[in-house]
Amino acid sequence: xxxxxxxxxxxxxxxxxxxxxxxxxxxxxxxxxxxxxxxxxxxxxxxxxxxxxxxxxxxxxxxxxxxxxxxxxxxxxxxxxxxxxxxxxxxxxxxxxxxxxxxxxxxxxxxxxxxxxxxxxxxxxxxxxxxxxxxxxxxxxxxxxxxxxxxxxxxxxxxxxxxxxxxxxxxxxxxxxxxxxxxxxxxxxxxxxxxxxxxxxxxxxxxxxxxxxxxxxxxxxxxxxxxxxxxxxxxxxxxxxxxxxxxxxxxxxxxxxxxxxxxxxxxxxxxxxxxxxxxxxxxxxxxxxxxxxxxxxxxxxxxxxxxxxxxxxxxxx
Amino acid sequence: xxxxxxxxxxxxxxxxxxxxxxxxxxxxxxxxxxxxxxxxxxxxxxxxxxxxxxxxxxxxxxxxxxxxxxxxxxxxxxxxxxxxxxxxxxxxxxxxxxxxxxxxxxxxxxxxxxxxxxxxxxxxxxxxxxxxxxxxxxxxxxxxxxxxxxxxxxxxxxxxxxxxxxxxxxxxxxxxxxxxxxxxxxxxxxxxxxxxxxxxxxxxxxxxxxxxxxxxxxxxxxxxxxxxxxxxxxxxxxxxxxxxxxxxxxxxxxxxxxxxxxxxxxxxxxxxxxxxxxxxxxxxxxxxxxxxxxxxxxxxxxxxxxxxxxxxxxxx
Numbered sequence: 001x002x003x004x005x006x007x008x009x010x011x012x013x014x015x016x017x018x019x020x021x022x023x024x025x026x027x028x029x030x031x032x033x034x035x036x037x038x039x040x041x042x043x044x045x046x047x048x049x050x051x052x053x054x055x056x057x058x059x060x061x062x063x064x065x066x067x068x069x070x071x072x073x074x075x076x077x078x079x080x081x082x083x084x085x086x087x088x089x090x091x092x093x094x095x096x097x098x099x100x101x102x103x104x105x106x107x108x109x110x111x112x113x114x115x116x117x118x119x120x121x122x123x124x125x126x127x128x129x130x131x132x133x134x135x136x137x138x139x140x141x142x143x144x145x146x147x148x149x150x151x152x153x154x155x156x157x158x159x160x161x162x163x164x165x166x167x168x169x170x171x172x173x174x175x176x177x178x179x180x181x182x183x184x185x186x187x188x189x190x191x192x193x194x195x196x197x198x199x200x201x202x203x204x205x206x207x208x209x210x211x212x213x214x215x216x217x218x219x220x221x222x223x224x225x226x227x228x229x230x231x232x233x234x235x236x237x238x239x240x241x242x243x244x245x246x247x248x249x250x251x252x253x254x255x256x257x258x259x260x261x262x263x264x265x266x267x268x269x270x271x272x273x274x275x276x277x278x279x280x281x282x283x284x285x286x287x288x289x290x291x292x293x294x295x296x297x298x299x300x301x302x303x304x305x306x307x308x309x310x311x312x313x314x315x316x317x
Numbered sequence: 318x319x320x321x322x323x324x325x326x327x328x329x330x331x332x333x334x335x336x337x338x339x340x341x342x343x344x345x346x347x348x349x350x351x352x353x354x355x356x357x358x359x360x361x362x363x364x365x366x367x368x369x370x371x372x373x374x375x376x377x378x379x380x381x382x383x384x385x386x387x388x389x390x391x392x393x394x395x396x397x398x399x400x401x402x403x404x405x406x407x408x409x410x411x412x413x414x415x416x417x418x419x420x421x422x423x424x425x426x427x428x429x430x431x432x433x434x435x436x437x438x439x440x441x442x443x444x445x446x447x448x449x450x451x452x453x454x455x456x457x458x459x460x461x462x463x464x465x466x467x468x469x470x471x472x473x474x475x476x477x478x479x480x481x482x483x484x485x486x487x488x489x490x491x492x493x494x495x496x497x498x499x500x501x502x503x504x505x506x507x508x509x510x511x512x513x514x515x516x517x518x519x520x521x522x523x524x525x526x527x528x529x530x531x532x533x534x535x536x537x538x539x540x541x542x543x544x545x546x547x548x549x550x551x552x553x554x555x556x557x558x559x560x561x562x563x564x565x566x567x568x569x570x571x572x573x574x575x576x577x578x579x580x581x582x583x584x585x586x587x588x589x590x591x592x593x594x595x596x597x598x599x600x601x602x603x604x605x606x607x608x609x610x611x612x613x614x615x616x617x618x619x620x621x622x623x624x625x626x627x628x629x630x631x632x633x
Binding site for chain 2: 022132140236281286
């Protein structure tokens with residue numbers, strides 16, 4: 001609770017400062033743009049948070065975006081599959097990749113870092129090979145206008161990715177904080193051995209976390225592919241997994257596992273997108289984009305640590 | 318005792334084998350090395366393949382870089398170890414790769430293409446005069462904004478030489494007019510960031526009159542963001558290179574014009590000239606050691622013609 005509060009306060013303070021410096025931050029157009037990106041990045045960040053809670057990690061998300069994006073383009077523009085089928089294939093493939101990671105981690109006792117690092121390299125290479133290193137696009141969306149509107153449109157002024165994020169967050173909140181599965185997830189992350197001895201099917205819990213991430217990766221892949229309306233296999237989604245990991249960690253997920261919350265991950269994802277937005281709105285040189293992100297996050301994390309330490313000292317006294 | 322003998326025998330065999338290894342084929346080998354894997358290079362590849370077909374007595378290779386100087390060094394080192402006699406490379410970071418290029422120049426003929434490294438020992442540069450290309454873009458701007466106005470530039474990285482030269486050309490062309498540059502935003506080749514930069518620029522500065530995309534994927538990013546914001550027609554768009562979406566935008570009138578290079582000629586000319594030099598004919602290198610392949614401005618009136626030529630080149 002404390003960590004989320006700190007991130008929330010940081011977010012509020014940041015928004016206040018930016019609004020004071022440039023009131024256009026709260027303009028409908030900017031809120032829509034930022035909400036769209038929060039939706040796109042937030043969906044897979046939730047899945048990544050789930051995996052981090054089990055004590056694992058997934059570095060292959062960005063490369064999966066490239067691979068799934070290339071396949072989506074080929075299915076829609078070359079094979080002319082009906083779009084519901086294409087969407088199903090992409091999401092199912094994402095789940096399959098996740099299951100693959102989960103099985104390698106639980107059955108062969110491989111480290112998640114290594115398994116997903118190989119995924120990062122493999123999927124990127126596959127994407128480039130399948131696309132023959134050419135950018136795959138969606139052109140004018142002939143035959144799948146509905147899908148394009150679903151992925152890039154708005155519902156009553158609210159961008160559809162944000163709506164999707166709200167729906168996914170609600171479902172994930174119930175799953176993580178109000179269900180037995182959620183308890184098992186936290187238990188597995190906190191102490192895998194103790195959880196196993198308590199009768200939790202640790203293997204199934206871990207694999208399912210990666211599968212859920214895979215499904216959400218598929219959904220996010222479709223949103224990102226239509227956001228840019230093209231997929232450059234060598235650079236699409238590069239390092240996006242870092243955004244997800246940063247969002248989860250900012251939101252209170254410990255990389256050691258066993259800690260985290262949906263609200264926290266959402267706040268983390270929002271904070272990251274607001275930081276990128278303010279760099280452009282305040283005219284800060286683009287070169288400082290990542291420096292600003294890193295600096296503000298560091299300030300927030302250090303502040304949180306200091307406050308926590310002071311609280312425990314007061315408590316002890 | 319038997320183990321020791323087996324080890325000794327294996328070592329001796331390997332030693333002999335390496336000594337007997339042939340230093341590669343007797344045909345001269347030349348290679349075309351790109352800086353990254355953008356679509357642009359697929360056209361250059363066709364030029365390289367055409368040259369390869371016309372050079373049966375030379376082995377021609379095509380290598381894609383991954384956008385980093387480290388990867389290019391690895392590629393060059395591997396090729397030199399293979400016995401390459403000539404390379405035509407587009408250096409990612411010319412200023413800091415001079416040492417690497419000079420080292421390679423000691424063992425092979427080095428050409429630069431697309432991005433020059435004039436401070437190095439390269440024999441010849443084949444590519445676009447990016448300052449002239451920038452001036453062409455500037456001319457398009459003057460045409461699109463006769464009353465002047467504020468413009469914004471978008472590019473991947475500002476430390477890329479071609480980006481700097483294009484900006485220089487644009488600034489030269491608009492000097493003395495009422496056109497001013499508001500800002501230049503970079504995206505580090507993240508295309509999601511590229512589109513977001515444009516969308517946020519349109520929010521932060523609704524008075525911006527023209528948007529200029531300096532790299533090939535900036536065109537579609539600007540087009541998409543302007544379309545989402547409903548600003549097509551209100552904001553003038555000028556781009557570089559011939560991405561499919563860019564050409565569609567030119568055709569629809571959303572983009573004033575795009576300045577295209579001729580990557581096919583980069584591939585074709587650099588390989589044919591390099592092959593000549595490697596075989597001993599140095600007349601292929603002009604006294605200036607610069608081969609400028611002219612850029613063209615593609616507008617609505619010329620885009621159909623250009624697209625059909627492009628399709629022919631790509632073999633689609």
